[in-house]
Amino acid sequence: MSEINEELISAYLDHELTPFEREDVEAALAQSPELRQLRDELETLREDFNLLPVHYHQNLEQVLEHVAVSQSLQPGIANTPPKPLIKKAKFWMSVATTLAACLLAIVTMRPPPAATNAERLAMTDQTESSKNQSLEQQSRFMDKAMPNAAGEEFSGAMGGMGGGLGGIATADSVSNEPSGSGVQADVRLAKEPQSEASEGGFGQAEDGNLASGGSAPGTLAVQSNKKPDYTVTLAVSRNELTKLLEIIVPMPAAKPAGNEAVQAKSPQQRKTVPANAADTPADPQTTVHNPNARQAIAYAVEHTPQELRKVLDRLDMSKYRIANTNEDLPDEIAEKAKKHLAALLADKQNSKLQVLYLITLEPVEADAGKEGK
Amino acid sequence: MSDEEQELIRSILAGSSEAFERLISPYGDRLFNTLAHILRSPEAAEDVLQDALVQAFVKLGTYQGKSSFYTWLYRIAVNLAFSYRRRDRPMISMDSQKSELGDEPISRVDAVDADSLRAERAEMLYTALGELAEEFRAVIVLRELEGCDYETIGNILQISPGTVRSRIHRGRMQLRDKLAPQLKQDPSTA
Numbered sequence: 291m292s293e294i295n296e297e298l299i300s301a302y303l304d305h306e307l308t309p310f311e312r313e314d315v316e317a318a319l320a321q322s323p324e325l326r327q328l329r330d331e332l333e334t335l336r337e338d339f340n341l342l343p344v345h346y347h348q349n350l351e352q353v354l355e356h357v358a359v360s361q362s363l364q365p366g367i368a369n370t371p372p373k374p375l376i377k378k379a380k381f382w383m384s385v386a387t388t389l390a391a392c393l394l395a396i397v398t399m400r401p402p403p404a405a406t407n408a409e410r411l412a413m414t415d416q417t418e419s420s421k422n423q424s425l426e427q428q429s430r431f432m433d434k435a436m437p438n439a440a441g442e443e444f445s446g447a448m449g450g451m452g453g454g455l456g457g458i459a460t461a462d463s464v465s466n467e468p469s470g471s472g473v474q475a476d477v478r479l480a481k482e483p484q485s486e487a488s489e490g491g492f493g494q495a496e497d498g499n500l501a502s503g504g505s506a507p508g509t510l511a512v513q514s515n516k517k518p519d520y521t522v523t524l525a526v527s528r529n530e531l532t533k534l535l536e537i538i539v540p541m542p543a544a545k546p547a548g549n550e551a552v553q554a555k556s557p558q559q560r561k562t563v564p565a566n567a568a569d570t571p572a573d574p575q576t577t578v579h580n581p582n583a584r585q586a587i588a589y590a591v592e593h594t595p596q597e598l599r600k601v602l603d604r605l606d607m608s609k610y611r612i613a614n615t616n617e618d619l620p621d622e623i624a625e626k627a628k629k630h631l632a633a634l635l636a637d638k639q640n641s642k643l644q645v646l647y648l649i650t651l652e653p654v655e656a657d658a659g660k661e662g663k
Numbered sequence: 664m665s666d667e668e669q670e671l672i673r674s675i676l677a678g679s680s681e682a683f684e685r686l687i688s689p690y691g692d693r694l695f696n697t698l699a700h701i702l703r704s705p706e707a708a709e710d711v712l713q714d715a716l717v718q719a720f721v722k723l724g725t726y727q728g729k730s731s732f733y734t735w736l737y738r739i740a741v742n743l744a745f746s747y748r749r750r751d752r753p754m755i756s757m758d759s760q761k762s763e764l765g766d767e768p769i770s771r772v773d774a775v776d777a778d779s780l781r782a783e784r785a786e787m788l789y790t791a792l793g794e795l796a797e798e799f800r801a802v803i804v805l806r807e808l809e810g811c812d813y814e815t816i817g818n819i820l821q822i823s824p825g826t827v828r829s830r831i832h833r834g835r836m837q838l839r840d841k842l843a844p845q846l847k848q849d850p851s852t853a
Binding site: 304334338341343346347349 | 709813
């Protein structure tokens with residue numbers, strides 16, 4: 291009895307043979323009592339699987355309900371994770387961290403005067419230090435520009451934009467510093483599907499702070515009571531954030547920072563804006579970045595349709611945009627996304643579009659690896 | 664992917680929370696049973712299922728419909744199950760509970776009835792299945808308990824149908840060796 295015949299017997303029982311193979315096996319069975327014995331034993335073995343116990347999940351409905359509920363968080367929920375109905379603490383860790391990653395406070399600002407343009411770019415390395423300010427600095431600016439931003443809903447905050455930059459909130463700032471009166475946002479699945487092959491990205495941190503299983507870039511979006519008109523998902527290395535921000539919001543040459551400027555001297559010294567930045571100055575003890583962790587930031591910007599088109603064109607030519615790879619999307623969805631954008635640009639010719647940029651900051655280590663490819 | 668599933672996925676992506684429950688419900692219990700047998704522990708299966716559902720939810724936007732939703736969901740869950748077993752974490756398994764309690768006697772009753780014989784056969788099979796290497800156990804569970812064809816198993820485990828066929832056969836032969844006495848016994852007496 292040859293090995294191949296034994297394997298064919300097994301496949302024969304599973305009806306996984308071609309007609310020709312089946313004929314061969316039946317001919318062999320007719321001639322070989324050993325093969326018939328093997329067939330009978332394997333058949334008995336298969337039947338015995340019907341005797342095995344069937345396991346039922348005791349709380350499946352609750353599990354499903356809780357995962358589903360996470361799609362429609364109510365404002366403010368980031369501060370107090372929901373009580374787990376299921377005893378599994380681990381489950382809630384994964385759900386809560388997923389949500390924490392997404393509850394990014396969207397704080398918006400009016401267009402800053404030219405003198406403060408330098409302040410708009412923070413959280414960078416010092417390669418372009420003349421343009422950069424720490425986020426701590428930006429936090430101060432936000433205090434001045436939008437003193438009442440905290441606690442306002444996204445709609446109000448977005449309404450206050452006039453082409454200026456949106457505020458930044460990072461995932462770790464949300465998780466480290468619960469925002470008592472942070473901007474409120476819902477979490478829903480984005481309408482911009484990503485490639486199945488895409489890994490990591492928004493909502494995921496390698497240090498485990500965020501989604502346990504990881505979310506693909508753009509699969510989660512921040513939504514508020516007033517939805518952004520358009521969401522763009524991006525990934526960028528920390529060192530290149532400045533370049534990316536220049537694409538999103540082209541700005542005039544920055545003036546040298548004033549006396550109050552605090553230049554980030556190393557990645558470890560960068561600061562983030564906490565979700566409640568407008569209320570509470572950033573606490574260096576709790577907001578220092580981990581340069582090796584992947585982080586997500588949300589950036590709200592107001593564009594005219596022409597500006598948006600220009601920005602998207604530039605992003606399409608860049609390596610940063612990860613949500614527009616239409617060739618990776620099912621045709622139907624890609625077509626829908628295309629139509630949505632076309633309709634948006636056509637319908638709002640005379641008004642401003644509220645655009646949400648979801649940016650994944652790649653860890654420093656990953657940057658090195660990527661550049662090497 | 665069925666039209667209904669497509670519609671449910673659209674609804675989920677549009678923010679419907681109910682749609683997610685409806686999408687998963689048909690598979691939840693079956694998936695749990697499969698995981699419990701692969702992991703040899705309902706407790707571990709509970710953990711992995713929960714993680715899998717969170718991942719499925721989070722990654723739904725990346726699902727392109729190239730494979731069926733069922734396959735996609737099972738792929739996530741089985742991958743997590745493999746990772747779970749590789750992690751060094753305490754696990755309450757049926758096997759460990761059994762070892763703590765000691766082996767159960769095969770039969771204490773003099774008058775052996777059909778039920779006890781079936782229970783005995785099931786236990787022996789369960790034990791033998793647990794002794795298989797993970798790669799063989801997974802294909803056997805997906806084939807025998809889930810009823811997946813080779814192509815589906817290959818899609819879930821991301822291996823070729825030929826590899827599936829080979830693993831199923833080798834797994835069965837190992838089970839056959841372990842269970843030789845009971846397999847040679849006339850099943851009609853059981």
